[in-house]
Amino acid sequence: MAAKIYFMLLIPKYVNIYDEYFKTIKRYNNWFVELRYAAILSLVMLLFILNILPGIQLSFFQNISIIIITAVILIYNFHFNNLIKLKKKEDQVVLSFMQIVADLLSLSVLVYLLGGIEAPIFLFYIFHVIIGSIILPVAVVYSLATICLLAFTLLSSLELMGIIPHQKIIGLFNFEFYNNLNYLVVFLGIFASLIFISIFITSKIVKDLYEREQQLKRVLDDLHQAEKSKQKYVAAVVHELKSPIAAASSILDLILGDYLGDVSEIIKDKVVRAKERISESIQMINQMVRFSRFKLLNKIEIENVNLSEMIRKYILSIKPLAEKKNISINVKQNQEDDIYLNCDRNLFELVFSNLFSNAVKYNNQNGELLIDLIIKDELLTIDISDTGIGIPKSDKEKIFEEYYRASNVKQVEGTGTGLNIVKSIIENHNGTINFYSPSKINSEIGPGTTFSISLKQNILL
Amino acid sequence: MALIAIIDDDPDILDASSLVLKSKGFDVVTATNPVDGYQIVTERNPNLIILDVMMDEPDDGFFLAQKFRKNGITTPILMYTSVSKAIGLEFGKSDMVPVDDFVEKPISPEELVKKVESLLQKK
Numbered sequence: 168m169a170a171k172i173y174f175m176l177l178i179p180k181y182v183n184i185y186d187e188y189f190k191t192i193k194r195y196n197n198w199f200v201e202l203r204y205a206a207i208l209s210l211v212m213l214l215f216i217l218n219i220l221p222g223i224q225l226s227f228f229q230n231i232s233i234i235i236i237t238a239v240i241l242i243y244n245f246h247f248n249n250l251i252k253l254k255k256k257e258d259q260v261v262l263s264f265m266q267i268v269a270d271l272l273s274l275s276v277l278v279y280l281l282g283g284i285e286a287p288i289f290l291f292y293i294f295h296v297i298i299g300s301i302i303l304p305v306a307v308v309y310s311l312a313t314i315c316l317l318a319f320t321l322l323s324s325l326e327l328m329g330i331i332p333h334q335k336i337i338g339l340f341n342f343e344f345y346n347n348l349n350y351l352v353v354f355l356g357i358f359a360s361l362i363f364i365s366i367f368i369t370s371k372i373v374k375d376l377y378e379r380e381q382q383l384k385r386v387l388d389d390l391h392q393a394e395k396s397k398q399k400y401v402a403a404v405v406h407e408l409k410s411p412i413a414a415a416s417s418i419l420d421l422i423l424g425d426y427l428g429d430v431s432e433i434i435k436d437k438v439v440r441a442k443e444r445i446s447e448s449i450q451m452i453n454q455m456v457r458f459s460r461f462k463l464l465n466k467i468e469i470e471n472v473n474l475s476e477m478i479r480k481y482i483l484s485i486k487p488l489a490e491k492k493n494i495s496i497n498v499k500q501n502q503e504d505d506i507y508l509n510c511d512r513n514l515f516e517l518v519f520s521n522l523f524s525n526a527v528k529y530n531n532q533n534g535e536l537l538i539d540l541i542i543k544d545e546l547l548t549i550d551i552s553d554t555g556i557g558i559p560k561s562d563k564e565k566i567f568e569e570y571y572r573a574s575n576v577k578q579v580e581g582t583g584t585g586l587n588i589v590k591s592i593i594e595n596h597n598g599t600i601n602f603y604s605p606s607k608i609n610s611e612i613g614p615g616t617t618f619s620i621s622l623k624q625n626i627l628l
Numbered sequence: 629m630a631l632i633a634i635i636d637d638d639p640d641i642l643d644a645s646s647l648v649l650k651s652k653g654f655d656v657v658t659a660t661n662p663v664d665g666y667q668i669v670t671e672r673n674p675n676l677i678i679l680d681v682m683m684d685e686p687d688d689g690f691f692l693a694q695k696f697r698k699n700g701i702t703t704p705i706l707m708y709t710s711v712s713k714a715i716g717l718e719f720g721k722s723d724m725v726p727v728d729d730f731v732e733k734p735i736s737p738e739e740l741v742k743k744v745e746s747l748l749q750k751k
Contacts, residue, residue, distance in 0.1 A: 414640035416734035
């Protein structure tokens with residue numbers, strides 16, 4: 168219980184999303200350990216430089232003590248490195264506090280060894296309080312800084328009074344000022360203000376940043392919420408749109424299935440036609456919803472898909488329409504086994520249903536549709552070629568734009584959304600889609616178009 | 629012969645499904661809302677329940693299916709849905725969605741009969 172209260176004292180008051188805060192603390196703890204290795208290396212280098220610089224001289228006591236304190240830092244750093252693995256959140260907060268305290272102690276010893284108030288290394292106190300201000304409550308950092316300053320003042324005073332020996336770096340300064348009371352008072356005064364101002368500014372910036380982050384997080388949560396309601400709304404609208412159509416289709420099925428008694432062939436033909444038109448609109452609704460979901464979430468779900476099988480399935484679905492125009496459909500692939508692709512199944516169904524139905528819709532009587540799958544070095548190329556009306560050169564730039572329809576398609580129904588959808592899906596799979604007209608199977612029947620899709624077989628996103 | 633309860637708020641779907649199933653010799657009872665649906669199932673104890681996923685409210689069908697299971701009614705459930713394919717959801721049998729199979733609307737008579745027969749056989 169007591170431990171729990173102590174630990175709560177180490178968390179800044181403005182923190183309200185604890186999980187995020189603890190993750191940050193853990194990240195900082197990691198970072199401190201890495202920084203400390205760099206500090207140890209710098210200490211070794213400092214010792215080396217002080218010993219080779221002409222004129223500067225360290226005593227044996229200074230040298231050996233600095234080596235010992237470096238070793239101590241190295242040892243406790245190993246220890247901290249192990250403690251980072253602790254799972255409990257409280258432990259991470261206490262660990263960050265322990266790290267700061269240990270570093271302040273080591274730094275104080277180093278400051279004493281390198282000349283006390285004359286040691287340039289005291290500047291590192293500022294760096295420590297800035298780090299402290301980032302993660303600890305401001306009151307804790309102020310207390311730590313005050314303790315440090317008091318210890319530093321005590322040390323300097325004891326040196327001034329000659330109670331403990333001054334550790335001088337011979338050759339750094341030409342005169343001594345550790346024994347000058349005026350200097351001591353002015354220096355400590357300015358140093359204290361510097362430290363407290365650093366804490367004040369840093370903790371304010373950190374708090375502001377944290378609050379800004381929380382604000383962003385809240386906005387993001389709101390967005391997610393809105394997104395969810397939108398999804399629900401879309402599902403409801405689709406239901407509303409589809410229900411009457413589906414019911415009509417079911418009624419037509421009753422007629423076609425002779426559930427209502429025999430019907431003449433002429434009537435049946437018309438009912439079949441009505442059903443075809445109805446399923447077109449159902450397909451369109453399904454596609455629009457699926458694509459709006461993809462655009463909304465901007466997310467694709469990758470799975471290993473048997474592409475050859477999917478293509479066979481979609482060919483089956485366009486066959487009735489193709490047979491009416493006497494269009495022959497051929498599939499070629501340069502390997503015997505089925506071809507697999509890591510992709511979003513639903514979105515690729517959208518790609519094929521669009522491209523195949525275009526290839527039939529815009530094809531000419533007695534035409535051809537060729538689907539050519541080529542795998543080379545894990546790169547998959549899917550060429551979909553037809554012998555249709557082709558795409559005029561002047562439309563080349565605009566054909567993938569939303570709602571654009573080529574200038575020569577007046578007599579064929581369409582919305583101009585298909586190719587735009589196809590292109591965004593392929594690009595979301597890090598692939599490319601191009602087309603050329605006349606197609607690679609152009610003949611006297613028609614110039615046709617080839618759409619060529621290139622994808623890495625094992626897309627990693 | 630097996631008794632099938634169909635619960636759907638669309639009278640034309642009820643009509644069409646009943647006609648198809650009756651022609652195959654099944655007995656059919658129908659309801660147009662979740663409350664009546666629950667009642668006919670408890671009173672008539674059908675061999676199979678056909679349930680529309682959305683009635684007055686989205687998810688009505690899911691809640692009703694959960695209510696059946698919670699109250700110990702283990703009759704197989706075939707769920708009608710209009711959006712599963714459209715929004716790319718692959719429904720599966722789970723605690724959340726305690727149904728045995730799905731049919732996407734519009735329902736073809738052949739598919740309906742096939743699924744009904746296979747669910748009844750499983751039982």
